[in-house]
Amino acid sequence: MPLQFSLQQLAQRVKKLQQLKKSEDEPKYRRFRAKINPGDNQSAEDELKKEICKDMFKEMSIIGQFNLGFIITKLNADIFMIDQHATDEKYNFEMLQQHTVLQGQRLIVPQSLHLTAVSENILIENIDIFRKNGFEFLINEEAQAMERVKLVSLPTSKNWTLGLLI
Structure with a gap:
Protein backbone atom coordinates (compact mmCIF):
# COMPACT_ATOMS: atom_id res chain seq x y z
CA MET A 1 0.00 0.00 0.00
CA PRO A 2 1.53 3.34 -0.99
CA LEU A 3 2.01 5.94 1.76
CA GLN A 4 1.61 9.63 0.90
CA PHE A 5 4.38 11.75 2.25
CA SER A 6 5.26 15.43 1.75
CA LEU A 7 8.49 16.83 3.11
CA GLN A 8 7.04 20.34 2.82
CA GLN A 9 4.01 19.49 5.01
CA LEU A 10 6.25 17.80 7.56
CA ALA A 11 8.46 20.91 7.74
CA GLN A 12 5.37 23.12 8.25
CA ARG A 13 4.09 20.89 11.06
CA VAL A 14 7.47 20.88 12.79
CA LYS A 15 7.62 24.68 12.50
CA LYS A 16 4.12 25.02 14.06
CA LEU A 17 5.07 22.70 16.93
CA GLN A 18 8.23 24.73 17.59
CA GLN A 19 6.22 27.97 17.66
CA LEU A 20 3.70 26.43 20.09
CA LYS A 21 6.55 25.24 22.33
CA LYS A 22 8.11 28.74 22.34
CA SER A 23 4.80 30.41 23.30
CA GLU A 24 4.33 27.92 26.18
CA ASP A 25 7.83 28.68 27.48
CA GLU A 26 7.20 32.44 27.55
CA PRO A 27 6.09 33.73 30.96
CA LYS A 28 2.47 34.74 31.32
CA TYR A 29 3.27 37.76 33.50
CA ARG A 30 4.26 41.29 32.57
CA ARG A 31 7.93 41.59 31.85
CA PHE A 32 10.22 44.22 33.27
CA ARG A 33 10.58 46.68 30.40
CA ALA A 34 13.22 49.11 31.62
CA LYS A 35 16.86 48.59 30.78
CA ILE A 36 19.29 48.33 33.68
CA ASN A 37 21.96 50.93 33.11
CA PRO A 38 24.22 52.04 35.98
CA GLY A 39 24.34 55.57 34.57
CA ASP A 40 20.57 56.01 34.19
CA ASN A 41 18.32 53.90 36.39
CA GLN A 42 15.46 56.41 36.59
CA SER A 43 13.23 54.50 34.15
CA ALA A 44 13.77 51.26 36.13
CA GLU A 45 12.97 53.04 39.40
CA ASP A 46 9.84 54.60 37.90
CA GLU A 47 8.64 51.21 36.68
CA LEU A 48 9.12 49.61 40.10
CA LYS A 49 7.67 52.53 42.08
CA LYS A 50 4.24 51.86 43.49
CA GLU A 51 2.71 53.99 46.20
CA ILE A 52 -0.05 52.63 48.37
CA CYS A 53 -2.18 54.25 51.04
CA LYS A 54 -3.96 52.79 54.06
CA ASP A 55 -7.32 52.62 52.25
CA MET A 56 -5.85 50.20 49.70
CA PHE A 57 -5.31 47.55 52.39
CA LYS A 58 -9.08 47.02 52.59
CA GLU A 59 -9.13 46.14 48.89
CA MET A 60 -6.20 43.68 49.05
CA SER A 61 -6.84 39.96 49.04
CA ILE A 62 -4.54 37.72 51.08
CA ILE A 63 -2.72 35.04 49.13
CA GLY A 64 -0.78 33.53 52.01
CA GLN A 65 2.00 33.84 54.55
CA PHE A 66 5.73 33.49 54.04
CA ASN A 67 8.43 32.71 56.61
CA LEU A 68 6.06 33.32 59.56
CA GLY A 69 6.59 37.08 59.25
CA PHE A 70 5.34 38.24 55.86
CA ILE A 71 1.86 38.36 54.38
CA ILE A 72 1.58 38.00 50.60
CA THR A 73 -1.32 40.06 49.24
CA LYS A 74 -2.75 40.96 45.86
CA LEU A 75 -4.22 44.27 44.75
CA ASN A 76 -5.45 44.27 41.16
CA ALA A 77 -2.48 43.00 39.10
CA ASP A 78 0.14 43.81 41.77
CA ILE A 79 1.49 41.52 44.47
CA PHE A 80 2.80 42.90 47.76
CA MET A 81 4.85 41.37 50.57
CA ILE A 82 3.92 42.96 53.90
CA ASP A 83 6.20 42.70 56.93
CA GLN A 84 3.87 41.78 59.80
CA HIS A 85 6.26 42.94 62.53
CA ALA A 86 6.88 46.34 60.94
CA THR A 87 3.14 46.78 60.37
CA ASP A 88 2.44 45.97 64.02
CA GLU A 89 5.09 48.46 65.19
CA LYS A 90 3.63 51.17 62.92
CA TYR A 91 0.14 50.51 64.33
CA ASN A 92 1.38 50.61 67.94
CA PHE A 93 3.29 53.85 67.28
CA GLU A 94 0.24 55.52 65.74
CA MET A 95 -2.00 54.43 68.64
CA LEU A 96 0.51 55.76 71.19
CA GLN A 97 0.82 59.00 69.25
CA GLN A 98 -2.97 59.48 69.23
CA HIS A 99 -3.71 58.49 72.81
CA THR A 100 -0.63 59.40 74.85
Whole structure:
Protein backbone atom coordinates (compact mmCIF):
# COMPACT_ATOMS: atom_id res chain seq x y z
CA MET A 1 0.00 0.00 0.00
CA PRO A 2 1.53 3.34 -0.99
CA LEU A 3 2.01 5.94 1.76
CA GLN A 4 1.61 9.63 0.90
CA PHE A 5 4.38 11.75 2.25
CA SER A 6 5.26 15.43 1.75
CA LEU A 7 8.49 16.83 3.11
CA GLN A 8 7.04 20.34 2.82
CA GLN A 9 4.01 19.49 5.01
CA LEU A 10 6.25 17.80 7.56
CA ALA A 11 8.46 20.91 7.74
CA GLN A 12 5.37 23.12 8.25
CA ARG A 13 4.09 20.89 11.06
CA VAL A 14 7.47 20.88 12.79
CA LYS A 15 7.62 24.68 12.50
CA LYS A 16 4.12 25.02 14.06
CA LEU A 17 5.07 22.70 16.93
CA GLN A 18 8.23 24.73 17.59
CA GLN A 19 6.22 27.97 17.66
CA LEU A 20 3.70 26.43 20.09
CA LYS A 21 6.55 25.24 22.33
CA LYS A 22 8.11 28.74 22.34
CA SER A 23 4.80 30.41 23.30
CA GLU A 24 4.33 27.92 26.18
CA ASP A 25 7.83 28.68 27.48
CA GLU A 26 7.20 32.44 27.55
CA PRO A 27 6.09 33.73 30.96
CA LYS A 28 2.47 34.74 31.32
CA TYR A 29 3.27 37.76 33.50
CA ARG A 30 4.26 41.29 32.57
CA ARG A 31 7.93 41.59 31.85
CA PHE A 32 10.22 44.22 33.27
CA ARG A 33 10.58 46.68 30.40
CA ALA A 34 13.22 49.11 31.62
CA LYS A 35 16.86 48.59 30.78
CA ILE A 36 19.29 48.33 33.68
CA ASN A 37 21.96 50.93 33.11
CA PRO A 38 24.22 52.04 35.98
CA GLY A 39 24.34 55.57 34.57
CA ASP A 40 20.57 56.01 34.19
CA ASN A 41 18.32 53.90 36.39
CA GLN A 42 15.46 56.41 36.59
CA SER A 43 13.23 54.50 34.15
CA ALA A 44 13.77 51.26 36.13
CA GLU A 45 12.97 53.04 39.40
CA ASP A 46 9.84 54.60 37.90
CA GLU A 47 8.64 51.21 36.68
CA LEU A 48 9.12 49.61 40.10
CA LYS A 49 7.67 52.53 42.08
CA LYS A 50 4.24 51.86 43.49
CA GLU A 51 2.71 53.99 46.20
CA ILE A 52 -0.05 52.63 48.37
CA CYS A 53 -2.18 54.25 51.04
CA LYS A 54 -3.96 52.79 54.06
CA ASP A 55 -7.32 52.62 52.25
CA MET A 56 -5.85 50.20 49.70
CA PHE A 57 -5.31 47.55 52.39
CA LYS A 58 -9.08 47.02 52.59
CA GLU A 59 -9.13 46.14 48.89
CA MET A 60 -6.20 43.68 49.05
CA SER A 61 -6.84 39.96 49.04
CA ILE A 62 -4.54 37.72 51.08
CA ILE A 63 -2.72 35.04 49.13
CA GLY A 64 -0.78 33.53 52.01
CA GLN A 65 2.00 33.84 54.55
CA PHE A 66 5.73 33.49 54.04
CA ASN A 67 8.43 32.71 56.61
CA LEU A 68 6.06 33.32 59.56
CA GLY A 69 6.59 37.08 59.25
CA PHE A 70 5.34 38.24 55.86
CA ILE A 71 1.86 38.36 54.38
CA ILE A 72 1.58 38.00 50.60
CA THR A 73 -1.32 40.06 49.24
CA LYS A 74 -2.75 40.96 45.86
CA LEU A 75 -4.22 44.27 44.75
CA ASN A 76 -5.45 44.27 41.16
CA ALA A 77 -2.48 43.00 39.10
CA ASP A 78 0.14 43.81 41.77
CA ILE A 79 1.49 41.52 44.47
CA PHE A 80 2.80 42.90 47.76
CA MET A 81 4.85 41.37 50.57
CA ILE A 82 3.92 42.96 53.90
CA ASP A 83 6.20 42.70 56.93
CA GLN A 84 3.87 41.78 59.80
CA HIS A 85 6.26 42.94 62.53
CA ALA A 86 6.88 46.34 60.94
CA THR A 87 3.14 46.78 60.37
CA ASP A 88 2.44 45.97 64.02
CA GLU A 89 5.09 48.46 65.19
CA LYS A 90 3.63 51.17 62.92
CA TYR A 91 0.14 50.51 64.33
CA ASN A 92 1.38 50.61 67.94
CA PHE A 93 3.29 53.85 67.28
CA GLU A 94 0.24 55.52 65.74
CA MET A 95 -2.00 54.43 68.64
CA LEU A 96 0.51 55.76 71.19
CA GLN A 97 0.82 59.00 69.25
CA GLN A 98 -2.97 59.48 69.23
CA HIS A 99 -3.71 58.49 72.81
CA THR A 100 -0.63 59.40 74.85
CA VAL A 101 -0.93 62.59 76.86
CA LEU A 102 2.36 64.09 78.05
CA GLN A 103 2.38 66.17 81.21
CA GLY A 104 5.24 68.09 82.73
CA GLN A 105 6.83 66.99 86.02
CA ARG A 106 8.63 69.89 87.66
CA LEU A 107 12.06 69.20 89.06
CA ILE A 108 12.93 70.24 92.61
CA VAL A 109 16.29 71.62 91.48
CA PRO A 110 16.76 72.86 87.88
CA GLN A 111 19.44 70.87 86.02
CA SER A 112 22.22 72.47 83.98
CA LEU A 113 22.40 70.83 80.58
CA HIS A 114 26.01 71.46 79.46
CA LEU A 115 25.06 71.85 75.80
CA THR A 116 27.35 72.96 73.01
CA ALA A 117 26.73 76.49 71.73
CA VAL A 118 25.13 75.11 68.55
CA SER A 119 22.84 72.71 70.46
CA GLU A 120 21.89 75.49 72.85
CA ASN A 121 20.87 77.75 69.94
CA ILE A 122 18.86 74.94 68.32
CA LEU A 123 17.03 74.33 71.61
CA ILE A 124 16.24 78.04 72.06
CA GLU A 125 15.03 78.39 68.45
CA ASN A 126 12.74 75.34 68.85
CA ILE A 127 11.59 75.93 72.43
CA ASP A 128 7.89 75.65 71.48
CA ILE A 129 8.37 72.10 70.17
CA PHE A 130 10.03 71.10 73.43
CA ARG A 131 7.22 72.69 75.48
CA LYS A 132 4.57 70.82 73.47
CA ASN A 133 6.39 67.61 74.37
CA GLY A 134 6.46 68.28 78.11
CA PHE A 135 9.92 69.83 78.57
CA GLU A 136 10.35 73.20 80.30
CA PHE A 137 13.54 75.24 80.44
CA LEU A 138 14.85 78.34 82.15
CA ILE A 139 16.83 80.47 79.74
CA ASN A 140 19.24 83.05 81.12
CA GLU A 141 20.15 85.38 78.25
CA GLU A 142 22.76 87.09 80.46
CA ALA A 143 24.78 83.91 81.05
CA GLN A 144 27.65 82.95 78.78
CA ALA A 145 27.13 80.49 75.92
CA MET A 146 26.83 76.83 76.88
CA GLU A 147 25.49 77.80 80.33
CA ARG A 148 22.29 79.66 79.39
CA VAL A 149 19.77 76.77 79.58
CA LYS A 150 18.53 74.82 82.62
CA LEU A 151 15.96 72.03 82.59
CA VAL A 152 13.06 72.60 85.02
CA SER A 153 10.41 70.08 83.89
CA LEU A 154 10.42 66.59 82.32
CA PRO A 155 7.56 64.97 80.38
CA THR A 156 5.62 62.15 82.05
CA SER A 157 2.93 59.78 80.81
CA LYS A 158 1.23 57.26 83.09
CA ASN A 159 4.10 55.72 85.11
CA TRP A 160 6.86 56.77 82.72
CA THR A 161 9.11 59.79 83.06
CA LEU A 162 11.20 60.71 80.05
CA GLY A 163 14.65 61.91 80.91
CA LEU A 164 18.07 62.78 79.64
CA LEU A 165 20.29 60.42 77.69
CA ILE A 166 23.68 60.39 79.26
